[in-house]
Amino acid sequence: MRIAQIAPLYEAIPPRLYGGTERIVSYLTEELVARGHDVTLFATGEAETSARLAVVRERALRLDPSPLKSAIAAHLAMLHEVQRRAAEFDILHFHLSHFLHFPMFEHMRECTVTTPHGRLDYSDLAPAYALWQGFPMISISNRQRRPLPAANWVGTVHHGLPLDLYEPLPESQRGIGEPYLAFLGRLSRDKRPDRAIEIARRSGMRLKIAAKIGDDDRPYFHEVVEPLLDHDMVDFIGEIDETEKPAFLGNAAGLLFPIDWPEPFGLVVIEAMAFGTPVIAWNEGAMPEIVDNGVTGFVVDTVDSAVKCVGMLDRLDRREVRRVFEQRFSATRMARDYEAIYAAMAAGSGCSERVRTDHERAE
Amino acid sequence: MRIAQIAPLYEAIPPRLYGGTERIVSYLTEELVARGHDVTLFATGEAETSARLAVVRERALRLDPSPLKSAIAAHLAMLHEVQRRAAEFDILHFHLSHFLHFPMFEHMRECTVTTPHGRLDYSDLAPAYALWQGFPMISISNRQRRPLPAANWVGTVHHGLPLDLYEPLPESQRGIGEPYLAFLGRLSRDKRPDRAIEIARRSGMRLKIAAKIGDDDRPYFHEVVEPLLDHDMVDFIGEIDETEKPAFLGNAAGLLFPIDWPEPFGLVVIEAMAFGTPVIAWNEGAMPEIVDNGVTGFVVDTVDSAVKCVGMLDRLDRREVRRVFEQRFSATRMARDYEAIYAAMAAGSGCSERVRTDHERAE
Numbered sequence: 001m002r003i004a005q006i007a008p009l010y011e012a013i014p015p016r017l018y019g020g021t022e023r024i025v026s027y028l029t030e031e032l033v034a035r036g037h038d039v040t041l042f043a044t045g046e047a048e049t050s051a052r053l054a055v056v057r058e059r060a061l062r063l064d065p066s067p068l069k070s071a072i073a074a075h076l077a078m079l080h081e082v083q084r085r086a087a088e089f090d091i092l093h094f095h096l097s098h099f100l101h102f103p104m105f106e107h108m109r110e111c112t113v114t115t116p117h118g119r120l121d122y123s124d125l126a127p128a129y130a131l132w133q134g135f136p137m138i139s140i141s142n143r144q145r146r147p148l149p150a151a152n153w154v155g156t157v158h159h160g161l162p163l164d165l166y167e168p169l170p171e172s173q174r175g176i177g178e179p180y181l182a183f184l185g186r187l188s189r190d191k192r193p194d195r196a197i198e199i200a201r202r203s204g205m206r207l208k209i210a211a212k213i214g215d216d217d218r219p220y221f222h223e224v225v226e227p228l229l230d231h232d233m234v235d236f237i238g239e240i241d242e243t244e245k246p247a248f249l250g251n252a253a254g255l256l257f258p259i260d261w262p263e264p265f266g267l268v269v270i271e272a273m274a275f276g277t278p279v280i281a282w283n284e285g286a287m288p289e290i291v292d293n294g295v296t297g298f299v300v301d302t303v304d305s306a307v308k309c310v311g312m313l314d315r316l317d318r319r320e321v322r323r324v325f326e327q328r329f330s331a332t333r334m335a336r337d338y339e340a341i342y343a344a345m346a347a348g349s350g351c352s353e354r355v356r357t358d359h360e361r362a363e
Numbered sequence: 364m365r366i367a368q369i370a371p372l373y374e375a376i377p378p379r380l381y382g383g384t385e386r387i388v389s390y391l392t393e394e395l396v397a398r399g400h401d402v403t404l405f406a407t408g409e410a411e412t413s414a415r416l417a418v419v420r421e422r423a424l425r426l427d428p429s430p431l432k433s434a435i436a437a438h439l440a441m442l443h444e445v446q447r448r449a450a451e452f453d454i455l456h457f458h459l460s461h462f463l464h465f466p467m468f469e470h471m472r473e474c475t476v477t478t479p480h481g482r483l484d485y486s487d488l489a490p491a492y493a494l495w496q497g498f499p500m501i502s503i504s505n506r507q508r509r510p511l512p513a514a515n516w517v518g519t520v521h522h523g524l525p526l527d528l529y530e531p532l533p534e535s536q537r538g539i540g541e542p543y544l545a546f547l548g549r550l551s552r553d554k555r556p557d558r559a560i561e562i563a564r565r566s567g568m569r570l571k572i573a574a575k576i577g578d579d580d581r582p583y584f585h586e587v588v589e590p591l592l593d594h595d596m597v598d599f600i601g602e603i604d605e606t607e608k609p610a611f612l613g614n615a616a617g618l619l620f621p622i623d624w625p626e627p628f629g630l631v632v633i634e635a636m637a638f639g640t641p642v643i644a645w646n647e648g649a650m651p652e653i654v655d656n657g658v659t660g661f662v663v664d665t666v667d668s669a670v671k672c673v674g675m676l677d678r679l680d681r682r683e684v685r686r687v688f689e690q691r692f693s694a695t696r697m698a699r700d701y702e703a704i705y706a707a708m709a710a711g712s713g714c715s716e717r718v719r720t721d722h723e724r725a726e
Contacts, residue, residue, distance in 0.1 A: 057487070066486055072435070072461040073487035079466070080494045098435040103442070103467045123429055124420070124436035131443045 001342055002038045004089040005029050005051070006082055008096055009074050010061045012046035017062065018212075020267050021117040024159050024334075025095050031162075031335030040089070042082055056081055072100075079104050086111070090351055091342045098125065102132040109135045111351035113154065113341065116140075119264055121147040138341060141286030144264035155341045158290065159265050160334030166274035168322050169250040180206040181310065182252035182277070184240075184268050187225055188217045192282075195258035197228045198303050199280070203310035204233070207256070210248055212239040250275040254297065254313045257281040258306065266290065273297075273325035276318035280309050290329075296321045364705055365401045367452040368392050368414070369445055371459055372437050373424045375409035380425065383630050384480040387522050387697075388458050394525075394698030403452070405441055419444050435463075442467050449474070453714055454705045461488065465495040472498045474714035476517065476704065479503075482627055484510040501704060504649030507627035518704045521653065522628050523697030529637035531685050532613040543569040544673065545615035545640070547603075547631050550588055551580045555645075558621035560591045561666050562643070566673035567596070570619070573611055575602040613638040617660065617676045620644040621669065629653065636660075636688035639681035643672050653692075659684045 005028065011019035014026035025041075029051050032039045039051035044060040047053050056078040058064075061071055079101050086092060086108060094101050094114045105112050113136045120126075129135070129151055136154045139145045145153055168174075181203075183196040193209060200207030209229075213221050229236050240248055249255065255272035256279075263285035270290065272279050279297035281287040291297045295316070298309035327333075345351075368391065374382035377389035388404075392414050395402045402414035407423040410416050419441035421427075424434055442464050449455060449471060457464050457477045468475050476499045483489075492498070492514055499517045502508045508516055531537075544566075546559040556572060563570030572592075576584050592599050603611055612618065618635035619642075626648035633653065635642050642660035644650040654660045658679070661672035690696075708714075 064486075068482075068485045070461045070485040070487040070491075072463055073485065073491035076462060076466065077487065077491045077494055080491075098433045099439060100435055103439065119431075122431045122433040122436065123427075124433040124440065128433075128436035128440045128443075131440055 001090045001339075001346065002088060003032055003040070003342060004082060004085075004092045005032075005039060005041045005043075006078070006092060006094045006096065006101070007041065007043040007047075009044055009057050009071070009078060012060045012063060013041065013043045013049065016046070016060075020265075021095055023267070024117070027160065027162060027331040028335055028338060031331045032339065035335060035339065037339075040085075042078055054081065054085075075100055090346045093338070093342070098122075099128055099132065099135075102128075102135055105135075106132060108351070110345070110349035112136065113138055113345060115157070116144070117264070119147075119262055120144060121262065126150070136345060138338070140265045141289050143262065143286045143289065146262070154345065155337065157334055157337040157341070158286075158329065159267060159270065160329045160331040161270060161274055162331045163274075163326055166246060166249070166271060168276040168318065169246060173247075174251060176251070178206055179253040180208050180235075180251075181280075182249055182255050182272070183207060183209045183211065184245075184249065184255065185211055186217060187211045187213050187221050189220050189224075190259060190261040190263075192258045192260045193225050194228060195260075195282075195303060195306075196256040197225075197231070197234055199256060199258065199306045199310065200233055201231060202303065203307045205253065205310055206233050206235065208235045208237055208248070208252070210237050210240040210244075245271070246275065249277055252277050254310065255279045256306070257287070259284050259287070261285065263287070270325060270329040273321050273329065276322040276325075278313055278316045278318070278321050280306050280313075292324060296324050364453045364702075364709065365451060366395060366403070366705060367445060367448075367455045368395075368402060368404045368406075369441070369455060369457045369459065369464070370404065370406040370410075372407055372420050372434070372441060375423045375426060376404065376406045376412065379409070379423075383628075384458055386630070387480070390523065390525060390694040391698055391701060394694045395702065398698060398702065400702075403448075405445055417444065417448075438463055453709045456701070456705070461485075462491055462495065462498075465491075465498055468498075469495060471714070473708070473712035475499065476501055476708060478520070479507070480627070482510075482625055483507060484625065489513070499708060501701070503628045504652050506625065506649045506652065509625070517708065518700065520697055520700040520704070521649075521692065522630060522633065523692045523694040524633060524637055525694045526637075526689055529609060529612070529634060531639040531681065532609060536610075537614060539614070541569055542616040543571050543598075543614075544643075545612055545618050545635070546570060546572045546574065547608075547612065547618065548574060549580060550574045550576050550584050552583050552587075553622060553624040553626075555621045555623045556588050557591060558623075558645075558666060558669075559619040560588075560594070560597055562619060562621065562669045562673065563596055564594060565666065566670045568616065568673055569596050569598065571598045571600055571611070571615070573600050573603040573607075608634070609638065612640055615640050617673065618642045619669070620650070622647050622650070624648065626650070633688060633692040636684050636692065639685040639688075641676055641679045641681070641684050643669050643676075655687055659687050 007025045011022045013022050015022040033050045041049050041051045042054045045055045045058045057074050092112045115138045137151045139156045187193050259282050265286050269279050281291050283299050283301045291299050293299050300306045370388045374385045376385050378385040396413045404412050404414045405417045408418045408421045420437050455475045478501045500514045502519045548554050550556050622645050628649050632642050644654050646662050646664045654662050656662050663669045
């Protein structure tokens with residue numbers, strides 16, 4: 001198929017800094033190319049891809065040091081180019097938030113599909129969707145759909161990672177030193193690092209926290225988290241980079257993910273699983289869909305339960321965690337899922353035929 | 364004429380907090396109604412207006428305490444409503460930044476006019492405008508046009524204020540106490556409060572600084588401004604509200620406006636003039652258009668010149684400053700200017716006729 005992937009312009013594809021959406025767009029694009037599709041990626045000039053690259057802005061907005069840049073104008077210009085070239089594609093796959101593309105693709109909505117990568121409970125989203133209803137949407141978890149039940153959901157596709165991106169550590173490198181729980185991610189109120197610390201203190205297992213403190217989270221950090229860090233069993237190791245992830249996640253007895261918000265996916269959870277590391281996750285957002293309770297980890301509602309589950313982590317088979325990861329959360333599985341939706345849509349919509357007719361007419 | 368005013372949704376119309384755009388939209392709307400036009404204001408529920416009000420969001424985005432709101436979706440929803448009702452109007456006047464409305468009104472651009480209220484030298488704006496060229500634009504100063512020379516500029520309309528909003532203080536309330544220079548506005552690098560302080564120190568006239576320190580400006584304030592405040596002749600009086608403005612601006616010997624950026628208008632400059640207070644402004648942005656050199660103030664290029672001009676402030680006639688303000692910067696003059704442009708556009712575009720035909724067809 002001739003597929004357009006339309007990425008947000010904030011970060012490079014794949015991202016130089018943090019960017020879950022940009023990673024997924026990259027993995028998906030590479031897999032679709034590997035599977036023989038004719039893929040065009042609309043993105044910024046830094047993009048590294050084996051697809052055709054349509055550069056719509058020289059630099060990603062966050063990587064561009066100029067203070068004088070307009071995210072809205074940049075995205076509108078990209079959409080103009082996608083619109084101009086729309087007839088070249090069987091399907092246009094948008095990864096943009098907040099429906100910016102809806103007005104410009106209203107007349108061909110059946111040839112588009114949109115993956116929103118964020119939460120959907122912003123008060124403006126449901127009323128806006130109602131004005132452009134019918135746009136086909138793919139959720140990244142079933143839970144993500146809840147604030148937008150009336151949308152034209154055509155599928156859920158859980159994220160996936162390349163199987164060789166992270167692999168379990170060789171036995172010789174594992175289990176050296178004291179067992180520990182891992183917390184990885186922003187130290188925001190939503191992520192509840194305070195709960196992670198309480199679980200560690202009560203379970204008696206060491207906790208290692210690897211996290212960046214963002215500007216927005218600094219007041220919360222100083223008020224709530226910092227006072228709790230002064231404990232023998234809690235190590236705050238700051239931000240880690242990709243090269244440090246294998247040792248950090250691969251050696252952990254378990255990942256704690258005690259979130260307090262409707263996380264639509266939670267990429268770090270499947271990263272841990274890729275290393276064979278089980279997860280203790282709160283019963284929030286997509287967690288019950290992603291964690292197989294008692295197999296790849298535990299889904300809990302209370303600190304009490306979480307503490308009990310820490311004691312049961314060593315009953316889980318880390319090879320089985322990896323096996324389930326490979327089965328459920330590979331980039332190949334993700335690409336196949338998207339591919340099946342594209343195919344079903346293209347068959348039903350007549351987009352490809354419309355396109356072919358346009359092409360024939362042009363010849 | 365049947366006129367739609369389309370306001371940004373960040374602040375109330377008129378604004379509860381700071382909002383230059385929202386003040387101008389409010390003044391313009393009220394004047395147009397007073398002049399007998401049939402005006403509809405698209406805005407949020409807080410709006411207070413004598414026009415017909417089309418509420419497109421219950422609360423202004425900045426006044427809505429919810430953290431889960433989407434500026435993009437909110438504005439798209441408003442534009443959808445404007446589009447649906449477009450045939451009811453002879454002219455659609457957009458006050459939005461960054462061209463968000465262009466894609467949706469491409470087919471009727473000749474029935475629209477856009478006043479951008481901010482600077483236009485964002486790198487994404489000129490390329491985006493080129494994709495939707497022809498959209499009629501009204502600048503708030505001639506200088507504002509410079510980064511977008513290829514735009515379809517149909518006029519410049521300087522801002523204006525209602526004549527009774529601010530008035531010179533009665534003589535009995537003036538000239539009490541030591542003469543001082545006033546600095547009013549954000550303490551940002553662009554506004555160069557450091558220059559204002561240097562001018563005061565070197566001229567020997569007291570400086571009163573009334574300003575809020577925004578979160579973004581705090582590092583600059585601590586680094587650059589705070590060390591300079593420790594001087595007998597400099598009073599930092601913090602943020603002032605509307606009720607304190609008359610005493611602060613009306614009693615000042617002059618307003619210092621030593622900006623270091625291409626300010627497209629500079630509302631505080633005409634506020635000072637409304638009180639009869641002359642302005643010493645830098646030769647930047649719209650200043651040479653707004654300040655009549657030697658009449659309502661001085662336009663300078665250096666601190667040396669500014670210091671000299673402080674010594675010449677008392678040669679300016681404050682009644683003449685007010686008189687020029689009344690002539691050049693009243694809301695009535697502003698509304699008449701816009702009205703003339705609307706009329707010329709409606710005559711040339713056939714929008715009104717198109718609309719009438721649509722209406723007749725509907726009957």
